[in-house]
Amino acid sequence: MNKLFDFVGGRKMFFALILFVLSTVFLLINKADFTSWGEFVMWIFGIYAVGNAGEHLSNIGNKK
Numbered sequence: 001m002n003k004l005f006d007f008v009g010g011r012k013m014f015f016a017l018i019l020f021v022l023s024t025v026f027l028l029i030n031k032a033d034f035t036s037w038g039e040f041v042m043w044i045f046g047i048y049a050v051g052n053a054g055e056h057l058s059n060i061g062n063k064k
Helices: 003-007 011-028 033-058
Strands: none
Touching: 003 011, 011 033
């Protein structure tokens, strides 16, 4: 599983992509409208970006 996480850019990106694909499937089968899909995708990648930035900021003093 670690090889898969490394391939897509990490664990957080893997799960963000899964949520993106699932929300796109809901859009394509008319279970969600485009506005809801757009907001959900914005939240998915917004949370990803904040989590990733927070992780990198917390590791600034921990250089190995």
